Amino acid sequence: xxxxxxxxxxxxxxxxxxxxxxxxxxxxxxxxxxxxxxxxxxxxxxxxxxxxxxxxxxxxxxxxxxxxxxxxxxxxxxxxxxxxxxxxxxxxxxxxxxxxxxxxxxxxxxxxxxxxxxxxxxxxxxxxxxxxxxxxxxxxxxxxxxxxxxxxxxxxxxxxxxxxxxxxxxxxxxxxxxxxxxxxxxxxxxxxxxxxxxxxxxxxxxxxxxxxxxxxxxxxxxxxxxxxxxxxxxxxxxxxxxxxxxxxxxxxxxxxxxxxxxxxxxxxxxxxxxxxxxxxxxxxxxxxxxxxxxxxxxxxxxxxxxxxxxxxxxxxxxxxxxxxxxxxxxxxxxxxxxxxxxxxxxxxxxxxxxxxxxxx
Ligand code: G6P
Numbered sequence: 001x002x003x004x005x006x007x008x009x010x011x012x013x014x015x016x017x018x019x020x021x022x023x024x025x026x027x028x029x030x031x032x033x034x035x036x037x038x039x040x041x042x043x044x045x046x047x048x049x050x051x052x053x054x055x056x057x058x059x060x061x062x063x064x065x066x067x068x069x070x071x072x073x074x075x076x077x078x079x080x081x082x083x084x085x086x087x088x089x090x091x092x093x094x095x096x097x098x099x100x101x102x103x104x105x106x107x108x109x110x111x112x113x114x115x116x117x118x119x120x121x122x123x124x125x126x127x128x129x130x131x132x133x134x135x136x137x138x139x140x141x142x143x144x145x146x147x148x149x150x151x152x153x154x155x156x157x158x159x160x161x162x163x164x165x166x167x168x169x170x171x172x173x174x175x176x177x178x179x180x181x182x183x184x185x186x187x188x189x190x191x192x193x194x195x196x197x198x199x200x201x202x203x204x205x206x207x208x209x210x211x212x213x214x215x216x217x218x219x220x221x222x223x224x225x226x227x228x229x230x231x232x233x234x235x236x237x238x239x240x241x242x243x244x245x246x247x248x249x250x251x252x253x254x255x256x257x258x259x260x261x262x263x264x265x266x267x268x269x270x271x272x273x274x275x276x277x278x279x280x281x282x283x284x285x286x287x288x289x290x291x292x293x294x295x296x297x298x299x300x301x302x303x304x305x306x307x308x309x310x311x312x313x314x315x316x317x318x319x320x321x322x323x324x325x326x327x328x329x330x331x332x333x334x335x336x337x338x339x340x341x342x343x344x345x346x347x348x349x350x351x352x353x354x355x356x357x358x359x360x
Contacts, residue, residue, distance in 0.1 A: 004154075010347045012155035012245070016333050017203050022150045022160045023196035023326070026167045027189055029149045030175075037188055039175050043144045046126050047076065047176040050100035054093075055082040056116045057104040058357075060158040060240060061165060065104050066233040067325050068169030074322070075177040075184060085113040086360070095125070103129045104169075106153060106161040107356035108136020115360065117141055130168055132161050146172060155348045156355050157244045159333050162237065163199070163326050167192060170323065191320040195327060198317040202330035205314075206338075209331055212313065213338035216271040216298055217248060223271040224262060224292075225252040225332070228285050231275035234325045238273060238332035245340035245350050255281075255288040268296035273332070276303040277316065277324040302328055 008014040032038045047053070053072055055065040062084055069080040081093060085103075101120045105113050108131035117138055120127055129142035132150050139145040148164035174188045217223060223242060225235035232254045239252035253262060255274070266272070272292045276285045286309070289299045300313040304324060308315040316327045340347045 010155065010337075012157055012159060012337055012347050015153055015155055015160045016330070016337065018151065019160050019163050019203065019330065020196045020200040022164050023167060023192055023199060025149045025151075026164060026171065027192050029147070030168075030171045031189065035189065037171055037175050039146060039172055040144065043128060043146065043172070044176050044179045046100055046128060046144060047072075047078075047172065048180050049098060050078065050126070051098040052096035053078055053080045053100050053102055054095075055080060055102045055104060056085045056088060056113055057082070058085045058110050058112050060162050060237060061104040061106055061110075063233055063237040063240065064162050064165035064169065065102075066236070067166050067230060068104070068173070070230060071170050071173035071322065072176075075173040075182060076180060077177075077182065083116075085110065085116050088116045089119065095123075099125050101125055101127045103127065103131075103138050103142060104165055105129065105136075105138050106132045106148070106158055106165070108133040108138040109356040109358050110138070111358050111360050114138055114141070130165060130172075132164065154355075156350055156353050157241055157336070157347075159241075162329065166326055167195075186320055191323055194317075195319050195323050198319050198327045199330055201317050202327060203334070205331075206334060208314065209334035210338040212300060212331075213335045214342055216300060217242075217246065217335070217339035218342055220248060220269070220271055222249040222251075222265070223273065224265075225250065225273045225275070226255045226258065226285065226288055227252075227275035228255045228281035229278045230322075230325055231278055231281070231285070231328065234275055234328050234332070235273070237329055238275075238336070241333055241336040242339060244353060245336055245347055246343050246345055247350075248339065248343075255285045258288055258291060263291065263295065266292050266295040266297045270297045271300065272297040273300045273302065273335075275328055276301055276307070276312075277328050278321065279307055282307055302331060304328075
């Protein structure tokens, strides 16, 4: 297995570096001869026949699903619910008349998600699995499959599968919306190409991420991630990455929720990572940063070119506002990686965790 890792010290770092290639692979895999994006027409029909989409997932895949909800709602105009698979059964929502269930699962083997699939099949509703593993259980058992084309992901902490999930969700939403006669005012192939280059720029800035990790996370016992709108979803993923591999207690939450509790935890030197890639909420999130700084926090602001301000810690290259999660997550992955490395943690195989969880 050392051979597969090549010159990389860890699979996680290799998989982080593969992300620009994964974006290009997805563009290629879902393009027809005319250069247009396309997916299996049965899947397009299933999406467009549904009156509501139910996304079911766990862990990082759940975080990708939260981003995907925005794509389907904005582009297809269809309502979407996103559920944690282990919770779905307890209080099953009242279903719409024509639901489509979309399971997002890197491994295709997560028991909690499979249990929902089994139940939904019993009810006779159509199902789609978005997975990295062809022939996996959830792929075999669902009516339809969309593949992530991310290549095998070995590190327990998911990186390239997350960006692949978001990109494939964007492709599916765009193709379905176009087929349904909606106007899409951007060229997703072009925009994903820009994203691939932006990710490349981020993975080429490893020294910067390592310095941030050393500076902010070497000895801290906790860290917070805040964002608003889609940045909130990325902050959830940033916190999950950090806790999974560095064992630093980390929490991601909506900027507006600070005042409702978490701000009580801010002390001198508490690291707070703030995402500010969304124009409409940039002022508000920067306001949140001021609030935590006034209480002693050490802030890192991750913004986007065109809306950056002096003192921002990291500025991602400009990408389409819907696609910022694909890029803003990269520095968070790398900062977590270096935090774990410098805290002598087992990056690829964190304690107590498994790559695919086949028990409830
Ligand atoms: C495990 C992994 C996570 C993953 C989650 C869901 O907890 O450690 O990285 O996000 O399972 O896995 P899935 O294969 O269903 O995406």
